[in-house]
Structures are given as C-alpha cells and as structure tokens.
Amino acid sequence: LLSTPLNPLQHDYTQAMQRSGTMLLKLLNDALDLARIEAGRLELEPVAFEPRQLLEEVAQLEQGLAHARGLRFVLDAAADLPPQLLGDALRIKQVLLNLANNALKFTEQGSVTLRAQRIDGGLQFSIIDTGPGIPEASQARLFQRFEQVEGPQRRAGSGLGLAICRELVDMMGGSIELESRLAHGSTFRVRLPLAEPPAPLPTAVPSSDRCYRLLLVEDDTIVAAVIRGLLERERHAVVHVVNGLAALAELAQSSFDAVLLDLDLPGVDGFQIARLIRQREHRQQHLPIIAVTARSGNKDEAMARDAGMDGFLHKPLTGEQLSQALARVIGSTSTAPVVPQETD
Ligand SMILES: Nc1ncnc2c1ncn2[C@@H]1O[C@H](COP(=O)(O)OP(=O)(O)O)[C@@H](O)[C@H]1O
Ligand SMILES: [Mg+2]
Structure with missing residues (x-):
C-alpha cells in the first residue's frame, strides 16, 4: 500500500498502521517466547557458529537504526575471539539485538557500543550506551516482565525484552547484569559459557537453511x-x-x-x-x-x-x-x- 500513490494523510495513516503492525508482531513474538519458556518448551539449538560473523550481523542491523536516530553504533570485537564456538547462535543474537535496540531506543545523543571479549570458558558481551541511565532503585525489577521506567518511550514497548533476555541467558547457563547511573548511561553485560568445537567444523553448518x-x-x-x-x-x-x-x-x-x-x-x-x-x-x-x-x-x-x-x-x-x-x-x-x- 505504501508503495502506491496515496495522499499525505493516507500515507501517514498507512505508516501508522505499519508501525502498529510491527509493534504488535514484536509483542506477540515476545509473549510467545515467554509462554514457551514458561511451558518448558523452548529448546536451545546449539550449532557451531562464528562469533565475529554473528557480531557483524547484529551491528549491520543496528547501524541502520542508529543512523535513523542520529546516533553512532560501534562494534568493538576483541582481536582474539575464537573463530568458532558452540551455542545457540539465534538466541544469542536475539539477546544482543534486544539489548542494543533498547540502548538505541532510550539514548538521545551519543553512541551505543557492542563490545565482545573472551573470558574464561566463554564470551562477555557489553552493550554500552550514553543514554539517560537507569535509577538504581528500578534496576533489579526491570528484568521482570512488564517492568519499565516511567518515561516518554514507555509506550513504545511492553517491558518484556529484558525478561526474555534474562530467561534465555539463564537457559544458556550465563549471567546478565546492569551497571548504570542516572545521566551517565547504562552498560548491560552478558556472560555466556561457550565451548570451542574440538576441531573446526565446516562453516556452512551454522548458518544452514534457516538464517541467510x-x-x-x-x-x-x-x-x-x-x-x-x-x-x-x-x-x-x-x-x-x-x-x-x-x-x-x-x-x-x-x-x-x-x-x-x-x-x-x-x-x-x-x-x-x-x-x-x-x-x-x-x-x-x-x-x-x-x-x-x-x-x-x-x-x-x-x-x-x-x-x-x-x-x-x-x-x-x-x-x-x-x-x-x-x-x-x-x-x-x-x-x-x-x-x-x-x-x-
Ligand atoms: N539502555 C537503556 N537505557 C535506559 N533505560 C533502559 C535501557 N534498557 C532498558 N531500559 C529500561 O528498562 C525497561 C524495560 O526494557 P524492556 O524489558 O526491553 O522493555 P521495553 O523495551 O519493551 O520497554 C525499559 O522500558 C526502560 O525503561
Ligand atoms: Mg526492549
């Protein structure tokens, strides 16, 4: 519809419909993910994946969003990342996208950095923003469902994203923590235990028929x-x-x-x-x-x-x-x- 001739008012309405549709879909997918987790039906699917490629895919998606918001998105991947790891690459990506989307959504000025470092037995990802920060008193509760901080952006989300991140990270045996001070930005840190495959596997395996x-x-x-x-x-x-x-x-x-x-x-x-x-x-x-x-x-x-x-x-x-x-x-x-x- 949007690619057909419309008058300006119709164009605005149609864009609003598209925005609403996208939000509704996100909400539905989040609710389904949580329902699956609750029913014990969400299963991790570990594959051999290339951490650097996964990070680049996330950065690619976020760069567009950052650009549209007048922000900088920086990917800072350590030089010594293992070439391959075993893990559920799709779910790891979902966590990173959720955190990076939040960082871009709430930050008005400056930049968002996605940093990846090797730690003992796995990786640590940090999503660092120069946004408004999160008051200490609400930090812990934001990882629960439907919890949000009061603010102008509140209605643009459902408060499920961080709850899903925490559940997924728990399932993977990792941890997620938040370090933030009002007016000094926020850093979300995700640590995941990820094994290296015994011998390098053919790289075609991870991104097989599902994720192109x-x-x-x-x-x-x-x-x-x-x-x-x-x-x-x-x-x-x-x-x-x-x-x-x-x-x-x-x-x-x-x-x-x-x-x-x-x-x-x-x-x-x-x-x-x-x-x-x-x-x-x-x-x-x-x-x-x-x-x-x-x-x-x-x-x-x-x-x-x-x-x-x-x-x-x-x-x-x-x-x-x-x-x-x-x-x-x-x-x-x-x-x-x-x-x-x-x-x-
Ligand atoms: N990077 C961030 N900077 C400031 N506030 C944040 C950030 N990430 C999350 N928050 C706060 O945590 C709340 C919960 O986040 P989330 O669970 O992803 O829900 P949603 O994004 O749908 O509001 C957000 O509404 C916001 O108040
Ligand atoms: Mg969110």
Whole structure:
C-alpha cells in the first residue's frame, strides 16, 4: 500500500498502521517466547557458529537504526575471539539485538557500543550506551516482565525484552547484569559459557537453511523497509543497497547466500546487474538471484531468467512467498548446476 500513490494523510495513516503492525508482531513474538519458556518448551539449538560473523550481523542491523536516530553504533570485537564456538547462535543474537535496540531506543545523543571479549570458558558481551541511565532503585525489577521506567518511550514497548533476555541467558547457563547511573548511561553485560568445537567444523553448518545473509537491491526505501522487515522477522541478515553499482561493490567485499534484485533501478537496471554478477562468477560459483518487481508484463520473467536470475517475485510480497523463493533457489542452485527451470 505504501508503495502506491496515496495522499499525505493516507500515507501517514498507512505508516501508522505499519508501525502498529510491527509493534504488535514484536509483542506477540515476545509473549510467545515467554509462554514457551514458561511451558518448558523452548529448546536451545546449539550449532557451531562464528562469533565475529554473528557480531557483524547484529551491528549491520543496528547501524541502520542508529543512523535513523542520529546516533553512532560501534562494534568493538576483541582481536582474539575464537573463530568458532558452540551455542545457540539465534538466541544469542536475539539477546544482543534486544539489548542494543533498547540502548538505541532510550539514548538521545551519543553512541551505543557492542563490545565482545573472551573470558574464561566463554564470551562477555557489553552493550554500552550514553543514554539517560537507569535509577538504581528500578534496576533489579526491570528484568521482570512488564517492568519499565516511567518515561516518554514507555509506550513504545511492553517491558518484556529484558525478561526474555534474562530467561534465555539463564537457559544458556550465563549471567546478565546492569551497571548504570542516572545521566551517565547504562552498560548491560552478558556472560555466556561457550565451548570451542574440538576441531573446526565446516562453516556452512551454522548458518544452514534457516538464517541467510541476503543482499537487497531496491531503490524505493519504503518497499525496502517492508521487505527487510519480512526477512528480518525470519532472522535473516539483510544488507540493503539502493543501486546496482553499490550492489556490485558489496558483492565484491563480502559473501551472501542470495540477492533480491529489483528490476527497475536508477542507472544500471536489474537485468544488467544480474548479467554482470554472472560474468564475474567463476565456474562452480552460482549466487542465487531473485528478481523482485512491480512489473506485471508477461515477458519479464523470461527476460529475467535469460539474464541469469533464478527466481521471480511480484510486489507486493508476503513473507511466505519470500521464504519459499529463498528455500527454492538456495536449496537448488548452491549445489546442482543450473538448469532452466519451469515457470510455475
Ligand atoms: N539502555 C537503556 N537505557 C535506559 N533505560 C533502559 C535501557 N534498557 C532498558 N531500559 C529500561 O528498562 C525497561 C524495560 O526494557 P524492556 O524489558 O526491553 O522493555 P521495553 O523495551 O519493551 O520497554 C525499559 O522500558 C526502560 O525503561
Ligand atoms: Mg526492549
């Protein structure tokens, strides 16, 4: 709806609906997580993961948010972090995102730092902000459900985030503590026992079929925000760029599981970008590319496949369509050689 012509009032209402929807979803997910924990049904799923990559994914998500709030987000990962650890990477990420989101939400000026250090038998994460601080008297109760400090931001949350963090950290056998003084910022410290795998495991294991690193190439910021929201809900990490050249630059310096490519981009269009990506690939390489387009013509899909794209989606998209398309292209193109696919 937001990517269609609307008058300013309708646009505001629609944005409010989107904000409310996002909040409602967050609330529902938090309530479900707590209910699962309470029912003893939340199970940790330890995998081998790369701590540095996990931190970078968190930083990537938070940097956008920080930028929008005029704050700095600093990632300070110690040089001696182990290359691999065993742990529930998704839940660790959830804790760090919750704490970093809080820090960004309550801080008006300055910066938020995510620090990671090695400790005996595990890692210590610190989320440090230059925000308002938390009065000593309320510090302990904030880790309980529905507890918040009075303030203007109160209504933008439910007071469940820290309770979930504490429960998850407890389940992982770790600890979480808060050090804060009014007007001097807050530091949340999470210590987790995390074993190193006996021998390095193949790195493809941790981020297997569930959690992808995706490049989204889309010039419309609202459409991009919607797609990013849908993907992040599935816990994928998304890097967003607004044009083809930025996409090629991004691809040259880091690796992705798939690209979501808008066909109509300013300058170099999606077809040309797909061709350039394919030209630069060596044998055996095949980065899955999914076209995401508002076009409704019936030749576009064939043209997209000609240009080397593996999937084709029409806007507006649902989360389910995205998940299915990703499963299809990542499942089928990463190992097998590409064969022309039938359209369905
Ligand atoms: N970094 C922070 N700086 C200041 N206050 C914070 C910070 N993190 C959490 N708080 C306080 O703790 C309360 C509980 O946090 P949380 O459980 O995540 O709930 P929510 O974010 O939904 O309000 C917040 O409402 C806020 O009052
Ligand atoms: Mg919160």
